[in-house]
Amino acid sequence: MLSAFLTNFKTIELKDVEIPEPSDGEVVIKVQSALTCGTDLKMYLRGHPKFNFPMLFGHECSGIIYKVGHGVKNFKEGDEVMFANSASCGECYYCKRGDENLCVNLFESIFFGAYSEFAKVPARIVGKNMFHKPKNLSFTQSAFLEPTSCVMNGIRNLNVRDGDFVLIIGDGAIGLIFALAIKKLLNVNLIVAGKHAERLAVAKKFGADFILNSSENEFEEKLNEITFGIGPNAIIECTGKPEVWEKSVELVSKGGEVILFGGCPAGTKVNFDATRIHYDQITIKGIFHFTSKDVKKAYNFLSDNSTELIELVSRKYRLNQIQEAFERLAVRDGIKYEINP
Structure with a gap:
């Protein structure tokens, strides 16, 4: 079978390797959509x-089960499945507290x-985190399970009111999955800010009440007008840029909340105004x-709302075009690509 390996920064090689054998409790799938x-882009650009x-x-990704290991009870060969990319151990300190995402054995x-x-x-x-694919979902739609999770x-950690x-x-x-989910699940006024007109158009299609070009000089002025001079009650940062982390703390309202979702490289330092955080209760x-x-x-x-995510x-690329796909992705051409074997 063919598998794509990152062999160096910005270098992907296709290798012909043996189809893996499942150990106890494992399954091997035939990938249908990735x-x-x-x-992935960060790994391509700077490793892991x-x-x-x-x-x-x-x-x-999503796929069809090709082979099951000993002890697998809920799945069989030929089942169409979707899954998240990890599962907690259930035994460590954080798992027992209910904080499975902080599991110390997560990478095992x-x-x-x-x-x-x-x-x-x-x-x-x-x-824990594999499911049978509903008949109403395509394999492409099913592959959105991990980011949607x-x-x-x-x-779940967002503290907002109607x-x-x-x-x-x-x-x-x-950011766009957040936009769709928030408008489907919460009764709030949603503002999406970004630098790409075509992506902001998708946000509007997903139900955003306001879209703003964050690169415009009038961005903060327009944001102030929309929020009646108060500022957003909550900000979800999805860029992973330290300057945006810092700006988010500046822009949020008194008593507001900043969700830092976008990850920065290890060792990144940011500066926040301690007076603002303390006295404005951020x-x-x-x-x-x-x-x-x-x-x-x-x-x-996803069972109810996955149609929109195809946007x-x-x-779409074949597996043998994956180097070209990531070269294009690296210059921010498009949002997500589908890689099919």
Whole structure:
């Protein structure tokens, strides 16, 4: 079978390798759809702090079960499935507190290898975060389970009231999934800010009440007008840029909340005004990954709302075109790409 390996920065090689054999509790799937992700792009551009070259990559996918390992009870060969890319151990301090996304053993069960003809799914994922694909979902729609799970974690941690103003900064895939989910699940006034007219148009299509070009000089003035001079009650930062982290704390209303979703490179330092945080009672939350409950919520959400998300798939490539796909993705041409074997 063919699998895509990151062998160096900005270098992807297709290798002909053996179809993996599932161990106890594992399954091997025949990949039907794989989607690019911001994490994949970061790995392509700068590697991964926990993994060395050469490495499999890609983690948003769906497929058909090709082979099951001993002890797998809920799935069989031929089943169409969708899954998230990790599952917690259930035994560590954080898991027992209910903070599964902070599991100290999370990377023991991480899934990479979506950009392959076949892929092996770890037992923990099979047991906790794999689902039968609903008949009304395509494989492409099903592959959105992982990013939607992350978004559900963000929304679960969002403390807003009916009628509040929520600002999403960043018009990439995650920002747009947030936009769709927030308008479907919450009764708030949603503002989406970004720098790409075509992406902001998608945000509007997803139900955003206001869209703003964050690169315009009048951006803050327009935001102030929309929020009646108060500022957004909550800001969801989806760019992973330190200057946007800092600006978010400046822009949020008194008593407001800043959700820091976009990840910055390790070692990044940011500066916040301590007086502003203290006297204006600003809450700052980092958001990472998901719990099994978030995955289940995402699964239910996609079952009813996945049609719109196809808007985020800008291009489709075959597996043997993956280097070209990431070269194009690196210059921010489009939102997400689908890579098919």
